[in-house]
Amino acid sequence: MCAFAKPSNRPLPAKLLPRGHEMNARVSRRHFLRTGAVGAALVLGFRLYAARPASAETSTAGLAQFTPNAFIRIDSEGGIVLVVDKCEVGQGVYTSLPMLLAEELDADLDQVAIVPSPPNEQLYADPILHLQATGNSTSVRSSWTELRRAGAAARQMLIAAAAAEWRVDPSQCRTERATVIHDGTRRQLGYGALAAAATQQPVPQDPQLKQAEQFKQIGKSPLRVDLPGKVDGAAQYGFDVRLPGMLFATIASSPTFGGKLNSLDDNPARSIKGVRNVVRIGGQGFDVGGYKLHLDDAVAVVAENTWAAQQGLAALEPAWDRGPNAHLGMDDVVRALEAASDRGGLVARHNGDVDKALSTAATRLEARNYMPFLAHAAMEPLSCVADAREDSCEIWTATQVQARAQGIAAQVAGLPPEKVTLHNLISGGAFGRRLELDGIALAVAISKQSGAPVKLVFTREQDIRHDLYRPFYHDRLRAGLDASGKLVAWHHRIVGPSIFARWAPQALRSDGLDPDAVDGAIQMPYAFPNLLVEYVREEPPAIPTAFWRGVGSTHNAWVIESFVDEIAAVAKQDPVQFRRDLLGHAPRALAVLNLAAEKSRWDKALPPRSGRGIALAYAFDTYLATVVEVTLSGAGLVTLQRVVCAVDCGSIVHPDSAIAQIEGGTLFGLSAALWNEVTVRNGRVEQGNFNDYRTIRIDETPEVEVHLVSSREAPGGLGETGTVAAAPALANAIFSATGYRVRQLPIIKSIEELKRRA
Template sequence: MTIPPNKPTETQSPPKATASEKEGSKEVSRRVFLQMFGLSAAGLVLAVHFGELPAWAEEPAAPPGLPLTPNAYLRIGRDGKITFIAPRADMGQGIHTSTAQLVAEELDVDPADFKIEHAPPNDPVYGIPSGVQLTGASSSIAGLWLPMRQVGAITRSMLVAAAAKEWKVNPATLRTEKGVVYHDAGKRQAAYGGLVDAVAKMDPPKADVPPRYFFLFDGNTPPTEVRHGVKLKDPKDFKVIGKSIPRIEATEKVKGAPLYGIDVRLPGMLVATVKASPVFGGKLKSVNDAKAMKIKGVQKVVKLENAVAVVADHFWAAKQGLQALEITWDEGPHANVSNADIVRDLAKAAESEGLVIRNEGDPAKGLKGAAKRIDATYELPFLAHATMEPMNCTVHVRPDHCEVWTGTQTPSITQIVAAQVTGLKPEQVTVHNHWLGGGFGRRLEMDVLVQAILIAKNFDRPVKLVWTREEDIQHDLYRPYYYDKVSAGVDKNGKIVGWTHRLVGSSVVARYAPVLILEDKIDPDAMDGVRQYPYDLQNVKVDYVAKEPPGVPTGFWRGVSVGHNTFVQESLMDELAHAAGKDPVEFRKQHLSKDKRAKAVLERVAKEAGWGKPMPAGKGRGIAVSRVWGSYLGMVAEVSVSKAGDVRVERVLCAVDCGIAINPGHVKSQIEGGIIFGLAPVFLDAITIKNGRVEQSNFHDYRLIRMSDTPDIEVFVIDSGEAPSGIGETGTAMVVPAVTNAIFAATGKRLRKIPVKPEELRRTV
């Protein structure tokens, strides 16, 4: 098997797309998907296709006596029990419950009665909206808003038609409620379970399905029109959508049910753990396993190209065996790379003009005539995902079949990768997807799967690979290091007259999905957040320099580039406000004449926070507002800074407009979780490189926010009536500038680089 490089070189050009591939929202045929697909130890190259067949027409009707399967998403038993096949992975965001609400609303049932199952790999059926089964980019609700409601509506229409036929009445005279069809005039009723045999003999109605929209990186909300023959409910009639119902799986989690990939237990299963080269790009030179093989329970030591694994009867024996190995590494070409080298390279790259993302008006002229001007550099560090559930994968390889048990954000890609590594056909690979104990983009990657398969091929029974926390921290695919240069100016009235922003950093898409980079050669993720400034900017130029750190693998990290771009945007807006002598809220309002939704969240959060009220000495209040994944957020942070320079975030308030909130409780939970997740990079965690190695290894030196560090958080959900948009990553993107702006308000010190160091804020008086 040939494994292509993990990262593109700086001189590599992305594959060119054909004219047909450039049509619409960068859609790609399934043929191109297979042609473009590649595999590496750290991930894969993938393309995206847009299915055209309605998913509910692709499953054959069940014969009488078996559960009714009116479509690929539902099974209804004679007892009325409903199983919902969830097309997206749940990694704590509550997406299974929220999508069940979409179906249940139109089906007229209680979503709490649903049994949830993970969808099997099947892109044409479950790859909504992008054509690939991928959970990420805050796209789940935005992409499933119409299709899942259609699933419920079409199924309901079939049940009503079956009852109408049996009772010989007009279907329009029937109504449904809580899983029952009623004919009030005839005083008749039929539970859904009693109609399944009749429905199984029917053909589903033909649906004119709306096109599948590509939500990854485009920041757009879906259209609201519906083109099919089954009418959806008017929002004013919603009974389930908009309700903060509990998560369907909550009881199982409280009971400690084995939901996650790491919980898998199989007969005869062995357990492995692994140690990869400590230096990026290094290879295994030699290993002495004599001591390891003497440890009770150790079965075998497996050598890989850049790693070595110990397989044992249980994890403790495998871990002890790994520690007993005597390993010699060929450190390769990156053994001397350190953070200072990477930053120096980025700074040099920032001196050259990049690929132009936006160029409107005459920013150079505007800056030249500005009454006040800001020139600055912003830096953000490498970050690890540090998911709470350690990375793991269980595999059983047979001559004619491979079975995989894991928690993945991409089950269909997992199937294809497993087929490539084993030499089997995709249909010979079964993927059992599980709940994810944290994803944040980490479980988009295939490195752990590839390792697990290569190890399991040495045995005729299942092998579970579990990474240690040290292995995870030191062999992640990190949020890129960003080094951005900005210039902006205001006139004497405080109006922005010029704005330039040069983004410099790694291109994750160039590695993960190069087919998405077409003729403009611009990473669509890198520009997310700068294409959709909410502000009135007439003279603006944004360009992007793709600069890869030598050897360091980079990947998607919660919020992706919109997080880094929002930090730069909202920090610069704050700097301009103070340069103009304006209140930060009023300055932003002055530049939001066109974007009413952005202005609304700004005004709401400022009101709730009591903006303008004096703060005691050593305390400050900061604000940020932006459009993130199609949603609008306004956020205020209140901080206190001690004389020693220690910062405590005391309160964070957020107003959010994500369109129609399917489950407002989930929206609030996601904002709260995103804020807590995003606070760590401000103060605590950063990945640093020295001699080609990651210096951090566990939670003692890669720290996360503890309960004692968590501020009071208040979230205010604004219902604008628009179609739903993304929410899972928004809080993380917004909290960094809100906090750093608050620190400036408390100390007068502007922070353009995170994490914040106490010595930078220490007062000498």
């Protein structure tokens, strides 16, 4: 289990831990379960998310067989356990989710212990993703109401139990720090003492939730549960696992996409001291509930320590058949996308008559934009410890998809899923990379052939050159203005691959439209009278694509906000005012736009070769406006001076974490916009480490101001939102400073033009 399963100093009794969540109970209309006595414990099971509509059969007897997907358990010592389905990948869910429960339960955060959920797609499917997954910035959005409702129900039952014990009216009792208090007689009973009696109380069907003005914890920023262990080294990442008798593996995959291993002399590797095995793997495909994964041919060296494994791998000279993609290059990718852009696409959104509005427009504009393949390059590269035995398999890793991880391990090991045990640990960055299962599949295959527990760790080069990449997109845009400079027509054609077709084909629209590809393009806050958004699917040959910190929205925000800025310039209007005029129907969007302009001192003059750019976005149910201020040197180098973000994410659980998410996402997006791209030459990825796939460095990091809007709306997502507006705000700032319009990322590709203009 995760090192953060015990946030309090009191040891967590083993009897508190759920036993596979095996409980039969009857659910109420509000999805709470009737409680039952388990020893001296109050066990409250609840649906974390709204149930699917019940059939006539399940509405009577079927619900008695319902197994809930989360538990509160309170033992006779007052220990409180919350089982959560989300993975801690640095976003702070092991703090924010128990805060929701503790708020309504009237317990302190340090009284709630967290236990990560086991793999179970039926119990823990996220209602937005419809999978047991951590992603799409859904963690707090999914849990906001039901976790609070569960805490409120348990608290009401505990009060009722105390009132019955004291023979007083429950309205005369209150709660504080996991204790029921009767002020009239000064009597107190802790939740532990009341746990058994509380099981006899009826489950409230509609427990009253606190109003925002009553919150004692939500909206505060207590020390994050995961920080002490990260500071003192006690936290265990997937990378840290060590088992008795464990061997270590390094791997080399086909250098070209789809290449084959022709021959291999493994004697040089086996002669290295400490090398125990040389394993040939890959060349096969898997399907886990619609998720598809293909592993290229690879070879692994298994040894007693990492150094021996690395030396053994270096001694190998595998002969590769470069395969059908031996001559694949970026020109091939771009040509295919450009040709596809001439085709009509699937209609994602259509208002009015765009062609007619364009034909009568006083001014017409067109643009083509290109966004490159991107790697994830998380600080902690992929790793997995697998112990594949004849009758069972055990894996230790950090994954965003627990049930799928179990499923692919089972397929590789040749076992039923229930024979696979997953230990899901915290990760040092994910960004969508840990939604993929290649590292787990490889580790299990190596362990199975080696007959021992094996730890597979990707080198940085393996991690980047054999990633699954954020797609390369090509966009074509047209817009029309009337004689007064008002925008009257907008046409956006998106061309690129479909991630969902491989990752979750059930999420595709019936006609094949990928909702992620058009994410952000069809939810714009602007009011365009004539609007057409199309999607043309075009798959790059052999290059696997995957989710990356806010894929569709980061791509579309850059394209849209850059083009809106360009239209404003042609209309000779201030970029902020031009956007204001399009937002009369979107007060929350207008508010963040105005706040960002105010805090960035938008109207203040800047020195020569300096500029400010703004971008507005609605993503993951959050409104964000970002202003980037830059200065260009005579050598065309871009210096980031200052970034200002205004955010309306609805109700905020942990403000410090909210700010950190926007700061980190913004810097992540600026790094990508300035320098990052994955290029392919002769069928292989050219980049391999941070020297040629670089990230922003300390001395390049600007001041990032984050201003949170006070709101009582339901929470929006934050993990990916900061990334969304970074690139367009930066590109618009460069235009402000130089008059040069960025149409292709990364910006480093434009260094000669920037040098000329600076």
